[in-house]
Amino acid sequence: MMDIPTLKKILIRLFNNYIRSHLPKVIVALILSFCVAGGTAAIAWLLDPAIKKIFVEEDPSMLLLIPAAIVFAFTAKGLSLFFARKILIKLGNEVVRVLQIELSSCFLKSDTHTIESRHSGRFIQHFLYDISLVSNMVASGVLNLMKDSLTLIVLMGLMFYQNWKLAIFALIMMPLAAFVSKSLGKKLGKATEESARVIGNLTAFLTEMIKGSRMIKVYQQEKFELNRSAEIMKEHMKRQNKIGFIMIRVTPIMEIITGFMIAGFIFYTGVMVSKGEIAINNFFSFLTAMMLAYQPIRSLATINMLFYQGAAGASRIFSVLDTEVNIKDNKNAKDLKIVKGNVELKNVSFSYPKTNSNAINNVNIFIEGGTTAALVGHSGAGKSTIINLLPRFYDPREGKVFIDGQNIAEISLSSLRKQISLVSQDTILFDDTVKANIAYANLNASENQIKQACEFAAASEFIEELPQGYETVIGENGIKLSGGQKQRLSIARAILKDSPIILLDEATSSLDSDSEQKVQNAIINLTKNKTTLVIAHRLSTIIRANKIFVINQGKVIDVGSHKDLLEKSTIYKNLYSKQLNTH
Ligand SMILES: Nc1ncnc2c1ncn2[C@@H]1O[C@H](COP(=O)(O)OP(=O)(O)OP(=O)(O)O)[C@@H](O)[C@H]1O
Ligand SMILES: [Mg+2]
Numbered sequence: 001m002m003d004i005p006t007l008k009k010i011l012i013r014l015f016n017n018y019i020r021s022h023l024p025k026v027i028v029a030l031i032l033s034f035c036v037a038g039g040t041a042a043i044a045w046l047l048d049p050a051i052k053k054i055f056v057e058e059d060p061s062m063l064l065l066i067p068a069a070i071v072f073a074f075t076a077k078g079l080s081l082f083f084a085r086k087i088l089i090k091l092g093n094e095v096v097r098v099l100q101i102e103l104s105s106c107f108l109k110s111d112t113h114t115i116e117s118r119h120s121g122r123f124i125q126h127f128l129y130d131i132s133l134v135s136n137m138v139a140s141g142v143l144n145l146m147k148d149s150l151t152l153i154v155l156m157g158l159m160f161y162q163n164w165k166l167a168i169f170a171l172i173m174m175p176l177a178a179f180v181s182k183s184l185g186k187k188l189g190k191a192t193e194e195s196a197r198v199i200g201n202l203t204a205f206l207t208e209m210i211k212g213s214r215m216i217k218v219y220q221q222e223k224f225e226l227n228r229s230a231e232i233m234k235e236h237m238k239r240q241n242k243i244g245f246i247m248i249r250v251t252p253i254m255e256i257i258t259g260f261m262i263a264g265f266i267f268y269t270g271v272m273v274s275k276g277e278i279a280i281n282n283f284f285s286f287l288t289a290m291m292l293a294y295q296p297i298r299s300l301a302t303i304n305m306l307f308y309q310g311a312a313g314a315s316r317i318f319s320v321l322d323t324e325v326n327i328k329d330n331k332n333a334k335d336l337k338i339v340k341g342n343v344e345l346k347n348v349s350f351s352y353p354k355t356n357s358n359a360i361n362n363v364n365i366f367i368e369g370g371t372t373a374a375l376v377g378h379s380g381a382g383k384s385t386i387i388n389l390l391p392r393f394y395d396p397r398e399g400k401v402f403i404d405g406q407n408i409a410e411i412s413l414s415s416l417r418k419q420i421s422l423v424s425q426d427t428i429l430f431d432d433t434v435k436a437n438i439a440y441a442n443l444n445a446s447e448n449q450i451k452q453a454c455e456f457a458a459a460s461e462f463i464e465e466l467p468q469g470y471e472t473v474i475g476e477n478g479i480k481l482s483g484g485q486k487q488r489l490s491i492a493r494a495i496l497k498d499s500p501i502i503l504l505d506e507a508t509s510s511l512d513s514d515s516e517q518k519v520q521n522a523i524i525n526l527t528k529n530k531t532t533l534v535i536a537h538r539l540s541t542i543i544r545a546n547k548i549f550v551i552n553q554g555k556v557i558d559v560g561s562h563k564d565l566l567e568k569s570t571i572y573k574n575l576y577s578k579q580l581n582t583h
Contacts, residue, residue, distance in 0.1 A: 002189055002312060010311045010318065018095045019138070025087050030146050032084035037150035039077025040292055041158050046070050048162070048285035056281065084143060092139030096131050102321055103127060111327050112393040113353050121204025126320055129199045130313035133192070137310025144303050148296035155293045162286040163278055169268055170261060170290055180253050180301060188246045189308035195239035196316060202232050247302065254298050265290065327392050328413065335415035339404045340369030341500040341531035343390070348399035350385060359385045360554040362399070369404070369500075370529050372544065374536040376575055377551030383535045384425065386551070387503050390533070391420050403501070421494035423526075425505040425535075427486040429478035434463050435470040437478075437489060441497035449496060456525040457492035458518040459485070483507070484515035491522040502527050504534040506541060539576075550575075 053062040159167040272278045345365040360382040367373040375383045454460040466472040478486045536542045550558040558569040565572040
């Protein structure tokens with residue numbers, strides 16, 4: 001649960017980073033809030049002359065003037081409130097926009113590890129739920145704070161003006177309301193925190209349910225999933241009930257306080273009237289002011305809840321924004337200069353964060369520029385891990401990686417990644433047109449370049465048969481395409497990038513021999529004269545490789561050509577006979 005200093009710190013940060021630059025607007029809203037307060041007080045005050053001049057003294061000149069003044073006061077109040085709200089709604093949404101951009105940009109820069117260590121649903125929670133708490137705080141919280149406290153002050157002033165003894169009496173009730181609101185605000189902050197956790201679970205569950213729809217169907221787990229969702233939704237309902245109940249708890253308390261106030265007021269004025277200390281016009285004006293003060297008191301009693309909730313949302317967003325990025329450019333990072341395209345791993349060890357054992361151990365690999373090296377080994381041997389180190393998805397724990405003699409930890413990330421193409425085990429495509437998916441590698445590519453890349457990737461034939469050819473939208477992760485077609489599209493994308501270093505994590509799923517041949521041809525075109533590191537599952541790829549590294553339990557245990565290894569490596573022989581896809 002958030003304590004007051006933390007709350008303060010978060011609010012100060014929100015103000016400094018997101019609101020300070022809009023200060024003139026806030027000041028305009030503040031001035032408009034003054035008008036609202038003035039309008040409200042004017043309405044109560046006008047009853048004084050209304051009664052005195054119109055009813056008691058029966059002055060005909062006031063008969064039109066006072067009603068007109070009342071219309072004016074209401075209009076001024078209504079319009080000022082409208083414009084003040086408008087300004088703060090806009091400001092709230094502006095803060096949301098900036099925070100969302102910061103979250104996106106922070107996500108895009110985050111370490112692979114940071115992203116993978118949390119469920120995607122959590123990130124969505126920050127973007128939608130936490131952000132909405134902040135915007136609510138800015139749009140409603142700030143406005144109500146300004147407008148209601150000003151209104152209250154002006155109304156109190158009027159009450160003192162009408163009768164100071166009665167006003168002191170009314171004042172006694174205020175600290176009571178403040179005390180109630182403080183304790184409720186804390187409770188609400190806690191409930192909101194719990195609610196955010198449940199909403200995180202809910203978004204996580206929803207993304208999985210939607211992504212896993214086919215598995216759910218085939219394993220017939222609809223009932224299980226329904227129960228699981230019912231659990232989360234029940235939790236969600238409970239939290240929302242709790243928040244709702246805390247919010248309304250203030251109502252009966254405030255009603256009771258108001259009841260006491262009015263009862264006491266009537267009793268006390270009764271005494272005063274009998275002593276002739278208060279006139280009827282003062283009485284009505286005072287009573288109206290007190291009634292009108294009820295709304296701002298009530299609103300101020302719940303306002304700190306808005307701030308607690310907003311700060312809780314903001315603190316979760318800040319904790320994401322503040323996550324340290326480890327993989328970034330060093331100071332004075334130079335750009336990578338490719339000469340031949342030699343790639344070398346020197347005594348590289350790596351363990352995934354929060355694991356005890358090394359995923360790879362003291363690995364030494366040298367690949368001559370323009371040649372192809374293959375990694376083979378059992379599942380879980382560490383092959384993908386080795387590939388992940390080259391574009392610096394992760395940094396080695398020990399040892400160094402060099403490209404043309406330059407340590408990749410010391411060159412700029414963008415220049416490094418510019419020189420690397422990656423075709424991963426599971427193809428990643430976007431829900432966009434075929435053309436856009438391929439042009440992703442080079443947004444300036446001409447139509448011809450895109451078509452040529454598809455030609456080389458043996459993909460143009462099937463693309464032309466799609467309903468809208470290159471303009472066909474291929475669905476989420478290319479759901480409207482076959483496995484082989486997806487692979488060829490991702491190869492076409494890599495061909496378009498035309499980078500000197502190619503990383504290829506061959507898909508384990510085998511294709512029919514016809515598609516297989518096409519994918520193989522696409523790979524041959526992709527890797528021609530490029531430094532290629534391929535995780536090979538197919539014999540044809542392995543035989544073509546200039547050098548083969550046999551990986552076992554995170555270590556390179558044998559190196560050589562296919563022929564050499566068949567002679568000297570038992571593990572390789574074993575793999576060859578049992579595991580490799582001999583298409
Ligand atoms: N993100 C991760 N966090 C923690 N451990 C991981 C992670 N990814 C992989 N590992 C572990 O690291 C080891 C090496 O995994 P890696 O993915 O490199 O295997 P692989 O050789 O590519 O296997 P496959 O042929 O099945 O793809 C495995 O023991 C795996 O459990
Ligand atoms: Mg792998």
